[in-house]
Amino acid sequence: MALYFLIFAALALFSTFEIYGLKQAESKNIFILFCLVLFIMSFIRWESGTDWETYYAAFNQSIEWGTENEFEWGFARINEFxxxxxxxxxxxLFVLGAILFFFQSKAILKLSPYPVTSLLLLWCTTFGNIFFVRQSIATAILFYAVRYIEEKKLVKFLTMIAIATLFHRTSILFVLAWWIYSLKIRPTLMMIFIFISLLLSAIISKLMGNLGAIAGGVIQQKMEAYLDSSNDTFGTEASLVQIIIKGFANKIFIFGISLFFMLRLEKKGIIFREYLNLYLVGIVIYFSTISISIAFVRLSYVYDMMLILLVPIILKNIDQRYVRFTLFFVFLCYAGLRLYISLVGGYYDLYVPFKTIFNT
Incomplete structure (x- = not known):
């Protein structure tokens, strides 16, 4: 576990320098150095991270071109090659990691005013995607595609979505971001959407259980089996209720602070509401689907990545130094807690120790 918090401490230190006057060129160089370290970690790992066995087995079965499997065309062909x-x-892992880190790093440099701070948040929420799966690669590509929404380049935006679908077919749903990005949603309406998503999730889950009880027999058994499987917590020891509570605390904390700053940042002509719109979609997807099936929650991943843009933009535009320091400290504690929970939340043995090709 020490390795993970050592990286956290290093990123936190340079993030502090970045926020308190590090030159843009220096910040970029430090960011690139850390990205290189994380990239190396992503392909020298061995038997580390979730779904290792599944992907390793799929690779060993890719013995000829066009092997039939469950994976998307692009991911399958790279495996076979x-x-x-x-x-x-x-x-x-080197090839796939290179694709992911190219798009992820380019996107952060393009969109974030504090790239090292963004990388710190990404490390604490997803380990910087060093334990990537198919959707991680697709998410990095879609995150990069946000720049083309800003630049109003529809063809390039759709091209990025098409490339992302070669790694994960659900990427097609991100096309909605083209319209959602520029919406002028009132803060009150945003909160109503979140409330409705929570209510909707509870109603659907209850409705499915009641329908099974009314139908009885085989239908009831299938409904109960589905609800049991949909409440699978992907190997974590936490109950579904605990996952919902933690998800609510994580998302509403960032959303609440972002909502507080949204109007004043918008008055300055700063792109912020647009990222918050996308983050809101992730919250709605999360709460609308989590009690139905945790697998559906993965649809929110790319929208959740807006977190690593919202926080740096807020910090960048706080004039009072003591307020900026206080808020940065709060975000730092939040990030450290997220990292700790990610490590001990149920997959500890898959992360600790960090195994590599050098100690197998």
Missing amino acids: VKIFFDNYTIL
Whole structure:
């Protein structure tokens, strides 16, 4: 666990320098250095991270071109290419990691005023995506596509979505971001959307249980089985209620602070509401689906990444130094807590110790 918090401490230190006057060029160089370290970690890992066995087994089965499997076309073809020509899983991780970190790093440099701070938040929420899966790669590509919404380049935006679907088919749903991005949603209406999503999730879950009881017999058994499977917590020890409570605390904390600053930042002509719109969609998706199936929650991942833009923009535009320091300290505590929960929340053995190709 020490390794994870060592990286956290280093990122936190340079993030502090960044917020308190580090030159843009220096900040960029430090960011690139950290990205390089995380990229290396992403392909030298071994038997670390979730879904390792599934992906490793799929790679070993990719013995010929066009092998039939459950994965999307692009991901499957890359697997087959590396298996046929190199037969080395580390090389596959290198290729896939290069794709992910290229788009992820370029997007952060383009969109965030404090790239090191964004990387700090990304590390604490998703380990910087070093334990990537298919959706991680697709999410990085979609995150990069946000720049084309800002630049109003529809063809390039759709091209990025098309590329992302080669890694995860649900990426097509991000096309909605083109219209959601520029909406002028009132703060009150935003809160109503969140409340409705919470209510909707509870109603759907209750309705499915009642329908099963009314129908009885085989239908009731299938409904109960579905609800049991949908409440699967993906191997974590936390109950579904605990997951909902933690999700609510995580998301509403950032949303509440962002909502407080939204109007004053908008008056300055700063792009902020647009990112908050997308973050709001992630919250709505999360609460609308979590009691139905945790698998559906993954649809919110790319929208959740707006978090790493919202926080730096807020910090960048606070004039009072003591207020900026106080809020930065609050965000730092929040990020550290998120990192700790991610480590001990149920997948501890998959992260600690961090295994590599050098100690297998």
